[in-house]
Amino acid sequence: MSNGSLSLSLPASSGLDAGRGGGNLLFLLQNLVLKDFRIRYRNMSLGVLWSFANPLVMMGILTFVFTRIYPNPAVPNFAVFILCGLVPFNFYSLSLNAGTTSLLDNQSLVKRVRCPRRIFPIAAVLANCLHFLIQIALLIAFVLAFGYRVNRFWPWLGVVWMLEIIFMSGLSLMTSVLDVYYRDVRYLVEASNAVMFWLVPIFYSLEMVPQRLRLLYLLNPIAAVVVAGRDVLLHGKPPAPALLVPMALVSVGCLALGLVVFGRLERNIADNL
Amino acid sequence: MSRSIATQPAIGNDLADPAPSAGHAVLRFEAVSKTYAHNAARTLLRRGMLSWLTRSRTSVFYALREVSFELHAAASLAVVGANGAGKSTLLRCATGISAPDSGRVEVRGTIAALMELGAGFHPDLTGAENVMLNASLLGLTRRKTCEQFDRIVEFSGLADFIHEPLRTYSSGMVLRLAFSVAVRVDPDILVIDEMLSVGDIEFQEKCVGEIKRLKQGGKTLICVAHDLKLLRNLCDRALWLEHGRVRMFGPCSEVVDAYEAAPAPGVSD
Ligand SMILES: Nc1ncnc2c1ncn2[C@@H]1O[C@H](COP(=O)(O)OP(=O)(O)OP(=O)(O)O)[C@@H](O)[C@H]1O
Numbered sequence: 001m002s003n004g005s006l007s008l009s010l011p012a013s014s015g016l017d018a019g020r021g022g023g024n025l026l027f028l029l030q031n032l033v034l035k036d037f038r039i040r041y042r043n044m045s046l047g048v049l050w051s052f053a054n055p056l057v058m059m060g061i062l063t064f065v066f067t068r069i070y071p072n073p074a075v076p077n078f079a080v081f082i083l084c085g086l087v088p089f090n091f092y093s094l095s096l097n098a099g100t101t102s103l104l105d106n107q108s109l110v111k112r113v114r115c116p117r118r119i120f121p122i123a124a125v126l127a128n129c130l131h132f133l134i135q136i137a138l139l140i141a142f143v144l145a146f147g148y149r150v151n152r153f154w155p156w157l158g159v160v161w162m163l164e165i166i167f168m169s170g171l172s173l174m175t176s177v178l179d180v181y182y183r184d185v186r187y188l189v190e191a192s193n194a195v196m197f198w199l200v201p202i203f204y205s206l207e208m209v210p211q212r213l214r215l216l217y218l219l220n221p222i223a224a225v226v227v228a229g230r231d232v233l234l235h236g237k238p239p240a241p242a243l244l245v246p247m248a249l250v251s252v253g254c255l256a257l258g259l260v261v262f263g264r265l266e267r268n269i270a271d272n273l
Numbered sequence: 274m275s276r277s278i279a280t281q282p283a284i285g286n287d288l289a290d291p292a293p294s295a296g297h298a299v300l301r302f303e304a305v306s307k308t309y310a311h312n313a314a315r316t317l318l319r320r321g322m323l324s325w326l327t328r329s330r331t332s333v334f335y336a337l338r339e340v341s342f343e344l345h346a347a348a349s350l351a352v353v354g355a356n357g358a359g360k361s362t363l364l365r366c367a368t369g370i371s372a373p374d375s376g377r378v379e380v381r382g383t384i385a386a387l388m389e390l391g392a393g394f395h396p397d398l399t400g401a402e403n404v405m406l407n408a409s410l411l412g413l414t415r416r417k418t419c420e421q422f423d424r425i426v427e428f429s430g431l432a433d434f435i436h437e438p439l440r441t442y443s444s445g446m447v448l449r450l451a452f453s454v455a456v457r458v459d460p461d462i463l464v465i466d467e468m469l470s471v472g473d474i475e476f477q478e479k480c481v482g483e484i485k486r487l488k489q490g491g492k493t494l495i496c497v498a499h500d501l502k503l504l505r506n507l508c509d510r511a512l513w514l515e516h517g518r519v520r521m522f523g524p525c526s527e528v529v530d531a532y533e534a535a536p537a538p539g540v541s542d
């Protein structure tokens with residue numbers, strides 16, 4: 001029975017599916033993002049406050065360690081300096097964890113309805129943008145409280161943060177579909193989060209990294225977001241092209257790769273959930 | 274047999290006539306086979322690497338084997354068979370939730386499916402939120418969903434519970450909500466997998482009425498149930514699956530009679 005010809009023709013251009021990819025895909029995305037919010041905040045009595053708690057506690061501990069135990073006089077205002085590193089890193093780790101498990105978390109939907117599955121990891125990343133925004137607000141409050149001023153380079157922050165969201169979407173597309181086939185992937189991702197904490201210049205600055213390794217550092221978009229954030233917020237200078245170009249290339253490339261990998265492996269998702 | 278793990282199923286828009294009209298096959302299975310690997314540890318990386326290194330093939334199990342049939346618009350198909358015969362697998366292939374390993378599935382028109390135990394609901398969301406989510410999953414636009422919302426709630430008879438989380442619903446209540454959404458998205462093909470049995474008599478009658486109305490409107494129904502009386506009432510064609518193969522396909526009463534007369538084969542494996 002070697003019937004090679006295999007094709008599943010489903011209507012793409014009729015009735016319900018009319019406009020898929022347009023307005024109602026957006027409606028679906030919106031519903032999925034809303035669902036994530038609702039589920040998360042309904043089960044937490046402190047709700048959004050948690051988004052403040054985590055970076056504040058981490059900031060406090062790291063500031064204590066690096067001003068009292070390993071003092072680092074080269075960096076003024078260590079608390080803000082740390083927060084500039086923690087906020088992009090937190091978004092990275094939270095959205096990657098949520099994105100990786102998104103297909104399994106939504107299996108009651110994925111297994112029963114035919115819909116574009118790549119929407120699930122992307123919705124998980126976007127749902128985490130609320131945390132990201134709250135933490136950004138916290139960061140900006142600290143920056144202003146420490147006496148830094150708004151400068152004309154601040155719009156660059158929007159660009160680098162958007163690139164981080166793109167990067168995370170690409171990464172989550174890959175890890176989510178791999179996690180369906182190999183459930184170990186989520187543990188690998190958790191382990192890699194811990195590694196990433198050290199590889200991103202959170203409690204040290206890029207200048208402390210040996211010169212020949214810096215280029216390697218900047219290939220990591222999360223590290224680049226941290227460095228760009230400090231440049232703009234603390235040093236009042238625009239992010240260097242040497243920073244932006246690799247970050248943009250890696251982020252967009254990652255999204256493209258994520259879409260390709262997801263498309264390749266999407267076929268048997270429902271059978272393996 | 275050569276298992277062709279082909280690329281993405283071609284989402285064909287080569288179907289010139291999306292609106293099904295009588296005489297056209299709305300659903301066609303051509304020698305469809307679906308296999309599952311039979312090893313529980315397949316999701317472990319270690320196992321994956323081992324089998325990749327040793328190139329060992331895991332034992333393959335046919336859930337559907339060379340299934341062919343054709344269904345015309347306004348027909349209604351009952352699928353019967355023992356537990357594990359492949360009925361749900363057949364419906365998953367028809368809806369595009371799973372892809373067959375070989376063969377061809379052709380669908381003309383849109384499908385809404387009430388698969389076993391739920392139709393794409395999230396337990397932590399309220400009924401109302403699930404209606405929105407489910408309708409958007411089925412491809413409805415925001416405007417249409419809002420237009421239909423009140424009618425969906427009214428048909429379900431759940432107005433008092435619509436803001437309660439779905440996990441507090443009884444299975445019959447879940448069915449009510451799922452069925453109400455599914456008929457409101459107005460699919461060309463409605464697929465029901467063992468859902469109707471949990472509805473009470475009143476709602477089952479409502480469902481039967483609604484299904485008959487859909488059929489009159491030229492829509493197609495595919496129904497899996499172990500309640501043969503219900504199937505006789507609803508369906509005009511029937512497909513009997515045994516160990517993933519088509520044992521019989523024909524007029525509903527004939528097939529169901531034969532199925533009833535056959536000695537129970539037990540769970541197929
Ligand atoms: N995702 C899966 N992975 C592995 N095996 C599967 C999977 N889904 C189904 N099977 C196997 O395929 C066979 C057919 O399953 P299916 O759910 O289609 O049975 P069914 O006819 O719907 O039975 P029931 O009457 O109990 O609902 C079963 O033997 C089952 O073990």
Ligand SMILES: [Mg+2]
Pocket residue numbers: 360361362389466467
């Ligand atoms: Mg079944």
